[in-house]
Ligand code: FES
């Protein structure tokens with residue numbers, strides 16, 4: 001399986017390989033930040049590549065946010081709770097913090113066009129890449145075809161998993177505009193719906209596929 005496939009939900013992948021693809025957060029802790037700030041002690045200052053805090057710019061839904069993060073700060077944490085250095089809250093709470101350990105897909109967003117678990121992605125990893133959350137899919141009042149199809153098929157009950165599924169489905173269709181039933185099941189295998197709305201979700205993806213694929 002290609003590396004591309006391992007890192008996306010937009011292609012037929014197994015849940016195991018999806019997890020492998022997004023489980024690179026710890027490695028990325030060595031990524032050099034844009035700005036290092038606040039080394040608090042001489043010992044920390046001498047730690048070289050051990051990052052304490054950094055100011056980074058994140059492009060989220062076409063808007064640039066400058067945020068201060070620690071090397072361990074996840075993208076999900078910035079999206080939900082981050083505060084721009086100008087004092088503006090990022091406040092994008094569509095991505096859900098459910099398991100917070102790469103098991104449910106509720107936090108799925110796109111980074112650089114690929115679906116990732118934002119709870120398993122360091123904010124530092126996302127710098128310089130286009131980040132798209134569920135809030136960024138609609139065009140003004142016009143819902144994305146995947147969102148429309150979820151509404152049309154009533155593909156949710158409690159709705160907690162829905163933002164993750166919508167982004168995962170969008171990513172799947174970006175990669176494969178006309179997936180088969182099996183490809184949809186496999187492409188969404190990294191997301192869990194505890195309410196069991198899978199049949200409706202799969203139908204919604206097929207409807208969106210027809211709309212997008214023509
Ligand atoms: S909250 Fe990220 S995978 Fe569950």
Ligand code: FES
Nearest residue numbers: 157159193194195
């Ligand atoms: S609709 Fe409730 S978890 Fe999916």
